[in-house]
Amino acid sequence: MSNKPVSLTTPPDGYSDWLTDLKNRIHHAQQRASLAVNRELVLLYWQIGQDILQRQAAQGWGAKVIDHLAHDLRTAFPDIKGFSPRNLKYMRAFAEAWPDSEFVQGVLAQLPWYHQLALLDKLPDAESRRWYAAKAIEHSWSRNVLVMQIESGLLQRQGKAVTNFEARLPKAQSDLARESLKDPYRFDFLNLGEEAQERAVESALVRHVTEFLLELGAGFAFVGRQVLVDVGGEEFFIDLLFYHLKLRCYVVIELKTGKFKPEHLGQLGFYLTAVDRQIKGDQDNASIGLLLCKSKNKVVAEYALSDKSQPMGIAEYKLQQALPAELETDLPSIEQIERELQPGNAD
Structure with a gap:
């Protein structure tokens, strides 16, 4: 051989x-x-x-x-x-x-x-x-x-955003859309103080888009920030635009640093119309809007959404989070177990 x-x-x-x-x-x-x-x-x-x-x-x-x-x-x-x-x-x-x-x-x-x-x-x-x-x-x-x-x-936040999905979307899509949103959203990974303005939060979210997508949840794909839409010769800019792979629709996200006001939904609805007419494909479902604000009155939010024909949700976002204290236990910590299971380590 x-x-x-x-x-x-x-x-x-x-x-x-x-x-x-x-x-x-x-x-x-x-x-x-x-x-x-x-x-x-x-x-x-x-x-x-x-x-x-x-x-x-x-x-x-x-x-x-x-x-x-x-x-x-x-x-x-x-x-x-x-x-x-x-x-x-x-x-x-x-x-x-x-x-x-x-x-x-x-x-x-x-x-x-x-x-x-x-x-x-x-x-x-x-x-x-x-x-x-x-x-x-x-x-x-x-x-x-x-x-x-x-x-x-996450368990306590999942599906807790105030929405009108049940009245505006087919049953199967409504349930999935509702479970795709949460309230509040935790943006403490941005390391921004509560006084941060909308553009600063928006810029930081794009810089930390991996963490942002993780917080949004499975299915979200980032499309762009300050996305230009031309309507009647005038330029308008969408804060953040995503596509949801499971819902098969665009998701428009608008940020507000103050308390929710009903008029905010007018701007969000305008952007949804623009996306549906200019960006959405024939195979895509109707776009969904998510308004993220620093605070909201739940009753006011429900009233404001009740007469809106487009599917929208309202949720709060938090820039800083005080993590709950770890549960008291007589078991060793995960880190202790990990260290001792590493090759070369033994009690």
């Missing part, structure tokens, strides 16, 4: 497409393998937690058994991280929080262990944990994004 190096020549027709297909298949296989490993790890940790719970309940073993178990498991498996007393306590808490094995296997096993720690550490009840777990799976959130969404109170 010849050991001569292979001569690289121009590949034959179709080679590039074949190579691209192979790389995609290899990448997908790697992803499936990684998911399978994670699934087995999460299920193993749940089973260990269940064993600890059952034996402590049945035989009256105290907390010290976890220290003994950690020592013996690390002696038996010195190259495997994750059997520290801290992580075993999390396994016990994990099994206690999720007694339904079918839910663990069908849903939670899709999330990495670090995500499980965040759900346990940051949330007090099963209902909120289920909601955030489902969202993390749906939107492929990283652990850091999951924690940020929890700490910003």
Whole structure:
């Protein structure tokens, strides 16, 4: 057999497409393998937690058994991280929080262990944990994004904007549109004081468009800032224009630094008409408007929206946020667990 190096020549027709297909298949296989490993790890940790719970309940073993178990498991498996007393306590808490094995296997096993720690550490009840777990799976959130969404109170804000969608949009689109908006929006990532003016907030949002899109939620795509529309020979500028991929429509966002006033909706409606006539394609649905203001009277907002024929929503935005204090717990922090699971670290 010849050991001569292979001569690289121009590949034959179709080679590039074949190579691209192979790389995609290899990448997908790697992803499936990684998911399978994670699934087995999460299920193993749940089973260990269940064993600890059952034996402590049945035989009256105290907390010290976890220290003994950690020592013996690390002696038996010195190259495997994750059997520290801290992580075993999390396994016990994990099994206690999720007694339904079918839910663990069908849903939670899709999330990495670090995500499980965040759900346990940051949330007090099963209902909120289920909601955030489902969202993390749906939107492929990283652990850091999951924690940020929890700490910003996404569950309490989702779908809370005052809108007229129910009366102005078909049922299916109305529900999705309502859930796509929240109230209030948190813009504390801008590091701006409450006195910041509209143009300063607008400019900062564009500079931090990645964080802005994350706060807006899944489906929003940035189109432009100060988008020009020419109406009757006069120039008008839309503060921020987005396209929502799931709703298949443009979303016009107007910023107001003061309290909401009913006349603000007249300007927003004008921009919606301009976008629908000049920008919207035949395949797009009617555009939606979102007015972001520093404060609003909910009753006034509902009255103002009631006679508007175009779909609109009104929500507040906050430039600074006091994060809620972390829940008191006897479990170690997520950061502690992460440090000890890193290669080369051990208790």
